[in-house]
Amino acid sequence: MKPGRVVASFDSATGMLRALSRFLHGRDVPLIGQGPPAAEAWAAALLGAANRLPRGVKERAYAASGWAEAVPLRRVGGIRSGELARWVTGHYPRRRSDVAFVGSANGAMMHLCAALGAPWLPQTLLIPVRRHGVHPDEPRADLLRTQEAGQALVSANPDLVLHQMHDANQDRLMIAGMSYFRVKWRRLPAAYREHLEQTLESGATLVVADCELRWPVTRVGPRHVFQHGAPGGATPDEYRHGGPRVAGYLRRYGSPHRRWDYPEADGESPEAEWGFEPELLADLRELAARNGWRLARMSFAEPERLSPVVADLYREWYRRRGLPADRLLAECFLLLEPWWTLRSGSVPYWMVFNSEPSRASLDAYLDAAGPFEEIRLLLFSHGVESVGLATIGQWRETLARATKLGVFTGVDTRAYPRDFAGLVRAHQELARIRATVPMPLPMRWETAEKFLTDRDELRWDIEEPTAADGSPGR
Amino acid sequence: MSLQRQDHVVGDLKVAGHRRRGPGQAVVCVHGAGVSSRELLPLVDVLGERYDAWAIDLPGFGASGKPDRPLVLPALADVVAAWAERTGLERPCLLGVSYGCQVVVDVAVRHPETAAALVLAGPTVDPRGRSPWRLAAQWLRNAPGESPRMMPLNVADYRDAGPRTVLAAFGESIRDRVEDKLPLVTVPALVIRGGKDRMVPQAWAEEVTRLLPYGRLEVMDGLPHMTVYRDPRRVAAAVAGFLSEVAV
Incomplete structure (x- = not known):
């Protein structure tokens, strides 16, 4: 399967990747980067008409659109992380830069990258996986059904950690016919390494976006965890114990349940979608040292802090x-x-x-x-x-x-x-807004760094290249 | 208290007025191109619960006197200013609808002492649609969203005014460059746009608000160009909110 078909197109990481890479090519994001700009008016009219359909029809159409782009269970074991990484770097122009970002997905950080003209390489991608016969309010059944495919995926890709995620609150329609497999790189893939080496100069700064958000998980196997719930409208406690808001929600959706039955959490782990897996740091450190880059770890407690x-x-x-x-x-x-x-x-x-x-x-x-x-x-x-x-x-x-x-x-x-x-x-x-201003030249990294390191919301850990490592590694 | 007809003579022309006298300040509604105060009476009726609400017919339209030749926009604005002085209203809020917005903006700019505040409901004409054909196309696209009950009122208005005056008013609306005057409006102004208004695009309504030094925009979801006829209560509530905020 082509990597572009493996990764979910309606996900935060891919949406951000498209928006930022299009920006770095000098473009805006019509049709959320998913189709020819000329089709925008037609698509808007068509979807506008679809908005008027009865609720049940719309919900089924939404679920079907997710299912259609999901990977069949039997093909999950054939996914290779190297191809996914190459697909990511293929989005970006090859341009010299004095700063690049790697790590957590974050919308505010996309604007930071845009201001600097810098690329961002995501640590996490979402692979939607098709599966049938599981009620959205039964997370335990979801895990049972897909556990084997998950294990096949991590065995074939030792550089990945699989965060299987089940959020019956916000992903209710999507998870009717699919499971969310979020994969995080714990080793730096070759394509990322090459892209960084081709674009970053000696003395440049490699910023590690480290979102520290964590979530209760169940350990399923080596490099495989299951996360029930996700940040958003409900609290971790509501996912765990239920409550009046959860019961009311389940009642509204005609669910036979009044709280969720999920495999008991036995630990915590970086949050599946936003959190940074620090295991990756070792490779980043080594790469930065070898190329004479500064490695700046930018830590923040949760996504919106930025x-x-x-x-x-x-x-x-x-x-x-x-x-x-x-x-x-x-x-x-x-x-x-x-x-x-x-x-x-x-x-x-x-x-x-x-x-x-x-x-x-x-x-x-x-x-x-x-x-x-x-x-x-x-x-x-x-x-x-x-x-x-x-x-x-x-x-x-x-x-x-x-x-x-x-x-x-x-x-x-x-x-x-x-x-x-x-x-x-x-x-x-x-795009119809009439008050426009010229596109500025990129902001200098020193300017941004000075501003960012002064802020209480962020914690910085900057490793300067040592004299011995100062020569480029190529 | 119900609607009363009160006419005044301004210059040598009769200006027909409809009034519902509520306790608050005066709010004077000015109609759009070719039409008259007929479409504004439901709004006056609601506004009159709180304000001294008026709707007037501009000369040449509705029940007002007919000048020998159709009046140009500044002349219409002069009549509105003179009418306000003649009636002795204490700095009213002028509420324009469609082309009426262009008239009240002209009043506010050239007679700055007349109005204490403006309400612009469906301000025309978007400079990017400034041609007779585009205007006609926009009008046609907007028409299905309007209340079917408004149609006979429009027909009666066009009959009262006559084709020459109606066409002259549309011509004036296209010639007028309202965007150049908006920055000179020194009083607070509320811009109202129907979410489905095809004559006033959202981007233009935003630009109008942006150009006004003390502008504020309110978009009314689901309503067409004639918000004032389709949902007078909602418009009146927005006007009341605005007037209480600017405390004139």
């Missing part, structure tokens, strides 16, 4: 350029537009998902940063009225904090959270 930092960095950057910096673009999950962010002179604030904690983090940023004249909101629709979902009314309250205009961008407020046209319309409507 959002206010990057937003403030952009604000300061705009102000230095004599631009007002009074426009905020709030982005959600994989809906990211680095190119239009800069062309519209917007300050980017990335939210991990569409749930209440994310909205609270945006509100907290608005409290701290002071009023913006304009607030635009891109809202990802995952098809489920999940526990902790922030409602349109709540988002409206946040938008009302703009002094001039607070608007949904590409959101069908009547269809949310089953607004599938939003994937296309977010870019379509954003």
Whole structure:
């Protein structure tokens, strides 16, 4: 199977990879980078019409779209991590750079990379795996059904750790016909090594994005863990013990269960989607030392901790350029537009998902940063009225904090959270903005580093190259 | 208290007014191109619960006097300013609808003492759609979203005004460069756009708000160009929220 078909296209890591790599090629992200730009108007019309379909039909269509791109169980053992890595690096231009990023996926960090003109190599990818006959509210059954395929995958790929993930709250529709296999590299793949060596100069900085978020897991086997639940609207405790919100949610969805039956957690591990697996550090250290690069480990407690930092960095950057910096673009999950962010002179604030904690983090940023004249909101629709979902009314309250205009961008407020046209319309409507500013030259890494190392949200551990290692290793 | 008809003579022309006198400040509604206050009466009725609400017919339209030749936009704006002075209203809020927005913006810029605040409901004309054909195409695309009950009112309005005046008004709306005047509006202004308005694209409504020094945008999901006719209560609530905020 082609690596592009193995990896999920509607995932955070792939969405971010497409958005950033397209930006580095000088492009925006129509159709979330998944189709020809000329098809945007048609796709928007088609999905807009689909938004009007009855709820049951839409839910089935959404689940089917996920199932269609998932890998059949029997083929999982044939996946090779080296090919996946080569597919990742193939996205980027081969361009000399004084900084590159590797590690956790993070929307705010994509804007940091865009500002610097730097690539980011993800540690984690999602492989959706087809499977049938498991009720979404029975995580234990999901693991039983797919455990063998998971073991085949890790045996064939000793450089990977498999984080099997089951979130019946937010991925309810998707997991009806598939399992989430998130794989993390614990050894640096050859393609990453080559890409970095070809693009980074001696004395350059390799930044390791280290999201420290952890989650309870069940150890299934060597390099194979099972994670029940995921960050978002529900708390780890609600996944574990249930509760009134969980019971109400399960009742609304006609589930025979009132809490989830899952294999008991026996430890903790880096969170499947966002967390950084530190085992990779050894290879990175060795590579940096050999090439005379600085290795800068940028640690943050959870994904959204980086959002206010990057937003403030952009604000300061705009102000230095004599631009007002009074426009905020709030982005959600994989809906990211680095190119239009800069062309519209917007300050980017990335939210991990569409749930209440994310909205609270945006509100907290608005409290701290002071009023913006304009607030635009891109809202990802995952098809489920999940526990902790922030409602349109709540988002409206946040938008009302703009002094001039607070608007949904590409959101069908009547269809949310089953607004599938939003994937296309977010870019379509954003690209219509009339107030544009020129694309700036890339920010210098020293400027960014000075700003970033001063921030309390981040912890830095910088290893300078020693004199002995100072010569390039090639 | 119900709607009352109150006419005034401004210059040598009769200006027909419909009023529902509520306790608050004066809010004066100004209609769009070719039409009259007919479409605004439901809004006046609701606004009148809280405000001294008016809708006037511009000269040449509805029940107002007919000038010898159709008035150009600045002349219409002058009449509105003179009417406000004639009636002795204390710095009203002027609420324009469609082309009426262009009229009240002209009032605010050239007679800055007249209005204390503006409401622009469906502000025309998007500079990027500034041609008769585009305007006609936008009008047709918007029409299915409008209330079917508005059609006979429009027909009566066009009949009252006559084709020459109606066409002249559309011509004026296209010639007027409202975008150059918006930055000169010194009073607070609320911009209202129907989420399904095909005559006022979202990007243009945002640009209008951005150009206004004290602008604020409210998008009303699901409504067409004539938000004021389709959902007068929602518009009145937005106006009330705005006026309480700017405290004029």
